Amino acid sequence: MSESSSTRAAASSFPWGPPRNDSGQGEALLRSLAGPLARWLPRQRWFAGKGRPLAGLSLLSVTELLPCDAPGYAPGLLHLLVRTRQSGPVAAAGDCYQLLLGVRAALPPDLMPALVGRPSEGPLQDRAVYEALYDPLLAEVLLERLRTPGRLGALRFDRAPGADLPSGPGARALTGEQTNSSVVYGESHILKLFRRVAPGLHPDLELPRALAAAGCARVPAPSAWFEASWPGGESEPLTLGVLQPYLAGSSDGWQLALRSLNGRADFSAAAHALGRTMAEVHTALAQTLPTSVLDRGQLEQAATAMGERLAEAAVAVPALRPYRTGLGRAYEALAGYARGGGACVAQRLHGDLHLGQVLRSGETPHWSVIDFEGEPARPLADRRRPGPPVRDIAGMLRSFDYAACQQQDGGSWAADWSRASRKAFCRGYAAASGADPLSTPELLRAYETDKAVYEVLYEARHRPHWLHVPMTAIRRLAAATP
Numbered sequence: 001m002s003e004s005s006s007t008r009a010a011a012s013s014f015p016w017g018p019p020r021n022d023s024g025q026g027e028a029l030l031r032s033l034a035g036p037l038a039r040w041l042p043r044q045r046w047f048a049g050k051g052r053p054l055a056g057l058s059l060l061s062v063t064e065l066l067p068c069d070a071p072g073y074a075p076g077l078l079h080l081l082v083r084t085r086q087s088g089p090v091a092a093a094g095d096c097y098q099l100l101l102g103v104r105a106a107l108p109p110d111l112m113p114a115l116v117g118r119p120s121e122g123p124l125q126d127r128a129v130y131e132a133l134y135d136p137l138l139a140e141v142l143l144e145r146l147r148t149p150g151r152l153g154a155l156r157f158d159r160a161p162g163a164d165l166p167s168g169p170g171a172r173a174l175t176g177e178q179t180n181s182s183v184v185y186g187e188s189h190i191l192k193l194f195r196r197v198a199p200g201l202h203p204d205l206e207l208p209r210a211l212a213a214a215g216c217a218r219v220p221a222p223s224a225w226f227e228a229s230w231p232g233g234e235s236e237p238l239t240l241g242v243l244q245p246y247l248a249g250s251s252d253g254w255q256l257a258l259r260s261l262n263g264r265a266d267f268s269a270a271a272h273a274l275g276r277t278m279a280e281v282h283t284a285l286a287q288t289l290p291t292s293v294l295d296r297g298q299l300e301q302a303a304t305a306m307g308e309r310l311a312e313a314a315v316a317v318p319a320l321r322p323y324r325t326g327l328g329r330a331y332e333a334l335a336g337y338a339r340g341g342g343a344c345v346a347q348r349l350h351g352d353l354h355l356g357q358v359l360r361s362g363e364t365p366h367w368s369v370i371d372f373e374g375e376p377a378r379p380l381a382d383r384r385r386p387g388p389p390v391r392d393i394a395g396m397l398r399s400f401d402y403a404a405c406q407q408q409d410g411g412s413w414a415a416d417w418s419r420a421s422r423k424a425f426c427r428g429y430a431a432a433s434g435a436d437p438l439s440t441p442e443l444l445r446a447y448e449t450d451k452a453v454y455e456v457l458y459e460a461r462h463r464p465h466w467l468h469v470p471m472t473a474i475r476r477l478a479a480a481t482p
């Protein structure tokens with residue numbers, strides 16, 4: 001992308017109104033940043049538009065949290081919402097991303113890995129622009145804003161009544177594989193910044209708040225959050241970040257499962273407790289938020305949508321093509337279940353449940369559930385739509401399979417481990433909810449197949465060297481008889 005073309009894009013497209021709180025400097029600022037951002041953005045783990053060239057950027061809002069013109073090592077802090085324009089075979093509408101950029105005349109050596117670039121023109125010319133979350137000083141500025149509810153430009157900060165917020169210093173950005181970005185403050189709280197954002201209440205704020213209000217102890221309750229809202233209500237506010245208690249010393253289910261597999265230890269008791277946990281979460285969600293019954297037509301529609309997702313995934317990942325007919329049988333069986341009078345309840349769900357989304361902590365082990373974002377690639381409205389609980393259950397069952405696949409020489413032992421864990425999870429779920437997922441095999445198989453297809457796409461896009469993991473399941477599911 002040339003800097004001049006991106007600037008033209010900026011001047012012509014502000015779909016949600018002109019930049020806010022920028023004293024008319026938005027265009028100049030974008031001109032300054034366009035080159036460095038065009039090189040840096042596509043390399044970020046959270047950039048969703050991989051594989052399609054970035055054709056331009058427009059600025060939706062800029063908010064100066066700290067002035068950016070100080071000399072020497074003194075940092076400035078900018079909050080930006082930018083919209084991407086991407087070229088490719090299919091015209092893409094573009095995504096909106098949240099960026100927090102530090103600005104310094106001179107960058108200390110320990111922050112060099114966070115460098116975005118040094119603009120060659122405009123208001124930030126020759127300044128070091130970098131990923132602010134890696135700078136503890138700037139991460140603390142954001143925390144200070146969260147401490148004091150109120151508005152700053154397009155941003156609005158809010159705090160749960162009576163919630164404790166971290167005191168003392170100490171902020172560290174997480175560096176692991178993530179869809180978003182997180183900062184841990186003083187080992188007591190964690191702030192998650194959503195990267196690809198869209199208008200509408202984010203389920204990772206909405207559901208934990210609803211669960212906390214319902215007294216469900218399985219989810220860390222949001223302590224503070226912030227959003228972007230446009231004057232005049234041009235669009236719904238966009239949720240940008242959520243601060244919640246940090247479960248220090250916890251282990252996630254993925255680490256625990258791998259440890260169990262490496263030690264050739266049974267995981268059934270842990271999986272059973274996890275099943276009970278998910279049943280508690282589902283019950284609380286169903287009691288707190290609207291539910292409905294999926295009738296014949298809606299279940300048939302769900303089966304059709306699964307078939308469409310499979311067709312789209314097979315276009316993107318040719319390895320799927322030979323299995324389309326076999327996989328399609330699972331969706332036909334779901335439609336047959338609906339035609340035979342089968343129905344099921346729809347309710348709000350976790351939406352992307354897997355072993356990495358559950359944390360075990362405490363001396364008497366307690367499972368907590370995090371990350372209610374849903375599958376990141378789906379549109380927000382889709383992720384907030386009620387669905388059958390079996391969708392979450394299928395996600396967790398797939399995850400036991402994923403863990404077993406990590407055992408290079410696990411052979412039949414790893415497969416037995418997966419089968420036993422899957423069964424124990426369903427038993428635990430049934431014991432706590434009264435609804436046994438194994439009693440509706442048509443639903444379970446269709447949703448598991450749909451999830452495996454999603455995973456094929458996910459791995460092809462983000463971790464091609466892991467593609468064989470869901471493909472192993474694809475072969476099994478395609479060969480299964482209904």
Ligand SMILES: Nc1ncnc2c1ncn2[C@@H]1O[C@H](COP(=O)(O)OP(=O)(O)O)[C@@H](O)[C@H]1O
Pocket residue numbers: 174177178179180181182190192220244245246247248250252356357359370371373
């Ligand atoms: N409340 C929490 N306590 C402890 N660790 C947490 C908490 N929330 C998130 N984490 C850690 O941060 C990681 C990323 O969080 P997650 O919400 O899954 O982000 P993403 O949506 O970006 O994947 C998790 O895998 C977990 O290790």
Ligand SMILES: O=P(O)(O)O[C@H]1O[C@H](CO)[C@@H](O[C@H]2O[C@H](CO)[C@@H](O)[C@H](O)[C@H]2O)[C@H](O)[C@H]1O
Pocket residue numbers: 177178179180254352354355356371373375376395398399400402403455458
């Ligand atoms: O945790 P995220 O919200 O970022 O979810 C995405 O990434 C997950 C991987 O980090 C991915 O999960 C897949 O891999 C897991 C092992 O790493 C495995 O336990 C899951 O079962 C499997 O789906 C998830 O699908 C994706 O949405």
